[in-house]
Amino acid sequence: MVKSMYAAIAGLRSHQSKMDVISNNIANVNTWGYKSRSANFQDAMYQNVINSTAGNATAGGTGGQNSSQLGYGVNVGSITTNFTTGSWGFTGDPLNCMINGNGFFIVGPMIADPTAGIASNNFATSGLSLSRVGIFSVDNNGYLIDDGRNYVYGFTQNTDGTLNTDVLKPLKIPNDATGQQYKIQTYKIGTDGTITGITFDKEQITIGKLALAAVENPNGLEQSAGYLYSAGPNAGQITAVEGDYFLSNYLEMSNVELASDMASMITTQRGYQANSKIITVTDEMLEQLVNMKR
Numbered sequence: 001m002v003k004s005m006y007a008a009i010a011g012l013r014s015h016q017s018k019m020d021v022i023s024n025n026i027a028n029v030n031t032w033g034y035k036s037r038s039a040n041f042q043d044a045m046y047q048n049v050i051n052s053t054a055g056n057a058t059a060g061g062t063g064g065q066n067s068s069q070l071g072y073g074v075n076v077g078s079i080t081t082n083f084t085t086g087s088w089g090f091t092g093d094p095l096n097c098m099i100n101g102n103g104f105f106i107v108g109p110m111i112a113d114p115t116a117g118i119a120s121n122n123f124a125t126s127g128l129s130l131s132r133v134g135i136f137s138v139d140n141n142g143y144l145i146d147d148g149r150n151y152v153y154g155f156t157q158n159t160d161g162t163l164n165t166d167v168l169k170p171l172k173i174p175n176d177a178t179g180q181q182y183k184i185q186t187y188k189i190g191t192d193g194t195i196t197g198i199t200f201d202k203e204q205i206t207i208g209k210l211a212l213a214a215v216e217n218p219n220g221l222e223q224s225a226g227y228l229y230s231a232g233p234n235a236g237q238i239t240a241v242e243g244d245y246f247l248s249n250y251l252e253m254s255n256v257e258l259a260s261d262m263a264s265m266i267t268t269q270r271g272y273q274a275n276s277k278i279i280t281v282t283d284e285m286l287e288q289l290v291n292m293k294r
Helices: 002-027 258-293
Strands: 037-043 046-050 068-071 074-081 088-090 096-099 105-108 129-131 134-138 144-146 151-157 163-170 184-189 194-199 204-210 212-215 228-230 238-241 246-248 250-252
Touching (some): 002 037, 184 204
Parallel strands (some): 096 250
Antiparallel strands (some): 037 074, 046 068, 096 134, 129 228, 134 144, 144 151
């Protein structure tokens, strides 16, 4: 009977963990770029009450016997993240951008040599982070930054006008012929990630092109506070590539399915209630056992 109580306690703990995950999803239902998570249960360790034996088909032998196992409850096996794209949220800001598909923006602190940049196939070890939230603006030095004050990295043009996709650099408004930064009036971001600035003289200036981080195993990423991800040991290969599904004037909304989470919350509550009942019933059985002598 004590085993049933321990199994129920394991069930309570697991259902509480699942409720924690659900509550976090619901709390972030209106968080830009949030990816919903789900807690996955697995049954706990087993005790062999009767071991399995093979049959003996010789004269006088006996047949085989299957094992009988007693389980010890449930554990949370994993908490997985759903990286499907959320709905489009129109903002009307030309420097707001979302990725309508797989991949991540590349953001982070300023590197040691922004002019030289870093290799696009080896940036994951350079301290840069990944993000799905494209709330961009331009700071006083002309650099493109996100709302967490991280610099936004991408590809820039070579002197011959071709795009250099081998090197990642923080995107910045270029200088004019006099060595001064162009004075940009408005911006626009193309579907391929090309950022164009329009000066007060109606001249179009290419600032650069947003890079897209392709991750082999997105569930291997590790999320920090806010909406930044870093490369975990199991993320696999991470490479900066060109993309063709950027949407300007939009931000990605949370992909939380509120109705589904509300239903999961109800079933989780009932599971918790059922495990609580097991403890109550086991306690009553123990009480009856203690009182047998009376």
